[in-house]
Amino acid sequence: MTAADKPAVMALLRATPEFEPEEVPVAEEVIDVYLDCPGRDYLVTVAVSSSKIIGYVCFGRTPLTQSTWDIYWMAVALECRGMGAGSQLLKTTEEQIQKAGGKLALIETSSKPNYLNTRRFYIKKDYKRVSRIRDFYAPGDHRLIFEKRFP
Ligand SMILES: CC(C)(COP(=O)(O)OP(=O)(O)OC[C@H]1O[C@@H](n2cnc3c(N)ncnc32)[C@H](O)[C@@H]1OP(=O)(O)O)[C@@H](O)C(=O)NCCC(=O)NCCS
Known part of the structure; x- marks a missing residue:
């Protein structure tokens, strides 16, 4: 992702129905940190089809770990x-x-429930659910952590 891609990525984030409106500025902050210094804390990759941005992913090394990475955000139009x-x-x-x-x-x-397809996607990609913190985001909205290990 380059700075020129930002308007399209922001439009994608705003149009992603799974994301709550208050999540979008948080995703934007992370993008800005990346654009300011790519690779220091975050990396962002965009998916392009017919010269149009149709998806993005933001990930980075988990601070204070030896070899753990977080995939923070991901969306496809x-x-x-x-x-x-x-x-x-x-x-x-x-x-x-x-x-x-x-x-x-x-x-x-x-x-x-609106993240069911997302969970199915990760499971299909060999991610394993390793944690569930009940009522983390809100009553009845649990935080799930999926992991994948590499040799
Ligand atoms: C999760 C997401 C990124 C997947 O992107 P996508 O481009 O639709 O995924 P793909 O087309 O590569 O599909 C990959 C696999 O998942 C399966 N899959 C995709 N959507 C599915 C659905 N709705 N139900 C069941 N399986 C599904 C596909 O069948 C495919 O399987 P295959 O590889 O065997 O053919 C996308 O659905 C999305 O943006 N979701 C909303 C945002 C989100 O939840 N982000 C993650 C949290 S931060």
């Missing part, structure tokens, strides 16, 4: 889902993590 963009984004992310010596990738998500 609603009209482009189910066509492999999410798989490509995750694949390139995992490749970059492994190349940097990463051994463990973590993804945090919500238990809400």
